[in-house]
Amino acid sequence: MELFYRLAADAVVIAHMAYVLFVIVGFVLTLIGCALRWQWIRNPWFRGVHLAMILIVVAEAWLGITCPLTTWEHQLRELAGGEVYQGAFIAKLVHDWLFYDAPPWVFMMLYTLFGAGVLVTFFVAPPMWKRRSPDV
16 A cells, blocks of 8 residues: 555656746747747637646635645655655655745745736736637
């Protein structure tokens, strides 16, 4: 059973990394898309999900809430035998990439600035719903 919990914890870390990468890469692609006038960056579903994801992170930081994915990973690692950060090589690498040692205010400031940047793109290149063609 320990192997199951360890693999589940590794999967949570990889999902966490995917979340972070979506937020970061989505922002970078939106900025590039603004400059190059890519139309796909105006997709309201992509932009809405992207904004919601960073706003969740900002809200967690301001409210002092530990990310549920982090909590879940720690619980699974404890169930796997109490070694909180031991796991597969890739999961360990991803974990080390995701978590830094800095005061909470640093993260709150960074997340807030990042979230503000994402929000600014809504004014620079607002999402656009496709217009329905009139019935003929």
